[in-house]
Amino acid sequence: MKGSISIAALFLMAVSLFGQADANKGQISGTVLDPKGAVVPNAKIKIQNTTTSVVRELTSGTEGQFRAVLLDPGTYNVTIDASGFAPYIFQGVVLSVGSAVNLPATLQLGTTTQTVEVTASALSELPAPTTIINSTEIEDLPINGRRFTDFAALTPTVQIDQIRGSISFAGQRGINGNVMVDGTDYNNPFFGGTRGGERSNYVPTIPQSAVQEFQAVTTGYAPEYGRSTGGILNVITKSGGNDLHGEAFFQLRHKELGLKTPFNTQSLETLKQFGGGAGGAIKKDKIFWFGAIEKQLSDRPGYQVFYGNLVGVTPTPQTAEALNYYHSLEGPFATTNNAIVALAHGDYQLNNNNRVSTRFNISDASANNAITTGAPIPALFNRALNGSGAEKDRTETGVGQYTSIISPSIANDLRFTGTHESRPRTSNSAIPNVSNNIGNFGARNFLPTVQDDTRYQINDGISIVKGTHAFKIGGDYNYLTTFQSFGFNQFGSFSFTTTDVPTLLKIMTPSAGQNRFDNSAVQYRLEIGNLLADYHMHEIAFYAQDNWKITPRLNLSYGVRWEGQVNPAAVSNNTAVVQAIQAARFPVDSTFDPSKLRNNLNQWMPRVGITFNPIKGSNKTVIRAHAGLFYAASPMILFGGTNNNFRNPPGDVSIFFPGGAGAPTVYQIFKAAGFDLNNYTLGNLPVLTPAQAVAGLAAATGTTPNPYLGASFTGTANDFSNPRSFQAGFGADQQLSSHWTAGIQLNYINTVHLERNRDYNLPFPTLRAADGREVFNRANRPLPQFGQITIRESSARSMYRGMSFNTKYTAGRLQLGAQYTVSQTYSDDDNERDATTFYYDNPFNLKAEYGYSNLDIRNQFAAYAVYNLPWGIEVSATARATSGQPIDPNAGSDLNGDGTSTYDRAFKAPGVEFARNSFRNQAVKDVDFRFLKNIKINERVKLQFSTEMFNLFNFKNVVIGPVGLNSANTIYGPGIDATGAAVAPRVTFMRLKLPNGQYDPNDSQVGSPFQAQFGLRLFF
Secondary structure, X not given: OEOOEEOOOOOEEOOXXXXXXXXXXXXXXXXXXXXXXXXXXXXXEXXXXXXXXXXEEEEOXXXXXXXXXXXXXXXXXXXXXXXXXXXXXXXXXXXXXXXXXXXXXXXXEOOOEEEEEOOOOOOEOOOOOEXXXXXXXXXHOOOXXXXXXXXXXXXXXXXXXXXXXXXXXXXXXXXHOEEEEOOEEOEOOOOOOEOOHHHHHOOOOOXXXXXXXXXXXXXXXXXXXXXXXXXXXXXXXXXXXXXXXXXXXXXXXXXXXXXXXXXXXXXXXXXXEXXXXXXXXXXXXXXXXXXXXXXXXXXXXXXXXXXXXXXXXXXXXXXXXXHHHHHXXXXXXXXXXXXXXXXXXXXXXXXXXXXXXXXXXXXXXXXXXXXXXXXXXXXXXXXXXXXXXXXXXXXXXXXXXXXXXXXOOEEEEXXXXXXXEEEEEOOOOOOOEEEOOOOEEOOOOOOOEEEEEEEEEEEEEEEEEEOOEEEEEEEEEEEEEEEXXXXXXXXXXXXXXXXXXXXXXXXXXXXXXXXXXXOOOEEEEEEOOOOEEEEEEEEEEEEEEEEEEEEOOEEEEEEEEEEEEEOOOOOOOOHHHHHHHHHOOEOOOEOXXXXXXXXXXXXEEEEEEEEEOOOOOOOOEEEEEEEEEEEOOOOHHHHHHHHHOOOOOOOOOEEEEOOOXXXXXXXXXXXXXXXXXXXXXXXXXXXXXXXHHHHHHHHHHOOXXXXXXXXXXXXXXXXXXXXXXXEEEXXXXXXXXXXXXXXXXXXXXXXXXXXXXXXXXXXXXXXXXXOOEEEOOHHHOOOOOOOOEEEEEEEEEEEEEEEEEEXXXXXXXXXXXXXXXXXXXXEOOOOOOOOOOXXXXXXXXXXXXXXXXXXXXXXXXXXXXXXXXXXXXXXXXXXXXXXXXXXXXXXXXXXXXXXXXOOOEOEEEOOEEXXXXXXXXXXXXXXXXXXXXXXXXXXXXXXXXXXXXXXXXXXXXXXXXXXXXXXXXXXXOOOEOOOOOEOOOOOOOOOOEOOOOOEOOOOEEOOOOOEEEEEEEEXX
């Protein structure tokens, strides 16, 4: 006889190994009981994958418990047989990536088979917060660009950093997270962040049609995983099965289907995306295949070079030439944004206990006139077209995995990957860069450049199930290489320490009694190195962890991880420079030896977590807690200076003419080198050779020529450490009904050893009595023959505390989820591996820098829903809303004389500066909608029409300036001038709209105006 019952949400999704189980695999465990609640040992367990028919067989232990590890994510049927009891079958058990499903089974006497149709999961019994985005959500939710990483923003605490476009977990820097694909690292080792560099913000790097699902573990992940002070994004790609399945699609977002931006410019991008994927069996139950390919073609006219700070400026004889030149650069321009991505996946099931998997994927992206450091190009741009270029990126990845079930209680998983990424970036011009408060023209100061890197990774872990313990031990090794041809200021760069527009125009215009750049506010930099860097790193890790099911209601997870990072070797054969720096005692109370770069080997990370079901006999409530230490890996770029700045010849070293009172002006130096700047136009300024620049400086100062006179150097601090966070969390989930769950999570993260740039070559400041500002006399530098000596320290810190509420409903036609996070993030630096920027007001008073972080978003909401209507209609939507990010009230000029004006801060009273990030930007919100109509052709084939509407309600989402960057509208002014007198804030500070009611063009829009997209998909 055979009977069946339908129990929705009978079991717990219990990931006992902290927030993850078995990387790109999963686990099924359970306890077998008799009708009186006594344990049933030696019961036979059969677990069968419904797609590939692979079977795993094991028996329950003396405590009635069983656990099958290293199972592929998918759908399973689980059969339990014990002598004297009726068979017990769980049907349709969905196993997600990184999860462990717990199946408590109470057997009955007799012969009638009990069949439990598992239609929904109740709760996640995890020590740490985890969110799964499944295949339905990936396929059916609206997504603008088919980038799987964009779905991460639907999960609690996750935001997309507006500067670099990286994924930030729980207020952590984007470069300090970890994205994994099929259990292997998918991070750029040189720059940090996701593979694909800045292009990954605008094009897919893996076909969306190849992504099966992903898991976001925001904090508290298992010792098996590392290299992140925040969380883990764990992605798996699709595999083939016994049946042939696939899809093909075409999507069009035409330029005529979008509205104008808030700045009254038309969004004219036409985006075409097409491709598909398919998978099946070469040999049923044995050999499976899957492949996918997608292409993107994008033409993006409608951008405008526009210098908003020149609006209303009237030319005079002293300013006309510069003003007219800027206006000549204004006008429309177009960009492209093209890419092709492909993936091939193969699996060979040797037998039920051994499986070999392989994957190869490639992405190739290119974009003209689209050079960016992460943030999208605004519709109105104050950078001339001659300052842009072509951005390209090509990534190739191969992965191999061998999973072996040695016995029912012992399993091993071996993974290997090799990835090569190349990133050439060209320049539209070869003329000097001129950068000031008006805008920019001339070659971007870091172009042209070529960079490539390679990662080879091998990972092995062995799992041992013994009684109520599940042990896992293993190790991980990465070999990283990079080559780069890169240098700042290759054609020379002019900058200014004043932000006053009339003064800038006058400095740039020769007229009667007035020479071009003949002013102490003008600075000049020129590259003198050979641009080359070529080095490697090693990353090693070992871990041991245990999940101990102390009672059926209480789990204890504990373990330890060790990581070592063997950094590139310091190269220091430029003896004169090295010895001078070694002998110096810098007033910041530090020394620096360019010949030393230590390895990071003392990185121990104990971790512990518990889950507890407080109500006996009920699986409707789960309480969790976790705590531990976590280290991130530092991007290779942070070690480039020590590797190539102090050798002979150097790689990337610029000489720096800082200007200032009593020093020769840039005009005088060029004149001494044989170039009268009055005889050159702004569009054809001379490009000096290093020898000419050295000779000009020597002649202007009456000193002996020195090729390193005024040179600026960059190095890594001798005591540099990788970022380390202490994480603690507490949460609870409650099953409200058979299909509905809700939860709360509290997270605390304290991170130290964050990287910051600091200029060591500064004297002690003196207090200026009139305004109470500490000022520097750069003539008294410890090493006056050199310019800035930028040391990359690990002295910064941050702190995150937040509370997240989440809910999920899955039943029948409706699937939805929502999360709300309220949090605070503090830091004293938010540098995302910037090469030279100093994010402080005074390097001798870093304590004053501690305040709200750039990543401090107090309120964050995200929701999604997929609903199947009658007549083959599906509708879905996503919604996101965040409160405004901080704005730092910067002075906009070099008030303290340290040689940089980027982050000098305004005073609100003599001697009292504004707190860092003490103002707030505008909130941002967005709703996307998708309408699908399915037309059934036969039992195996359907056609699907789609309409998507991005920014459905056309929210303006205008923010002050580019988020996180200084612009005209984020500059407060000095607040208090050098005499102690109060100075009113600039009229443009925090200005959203002009007096005529139109949006200020110096601001920008986050996202895009309303856009519509139509598509056609064929499923078979």
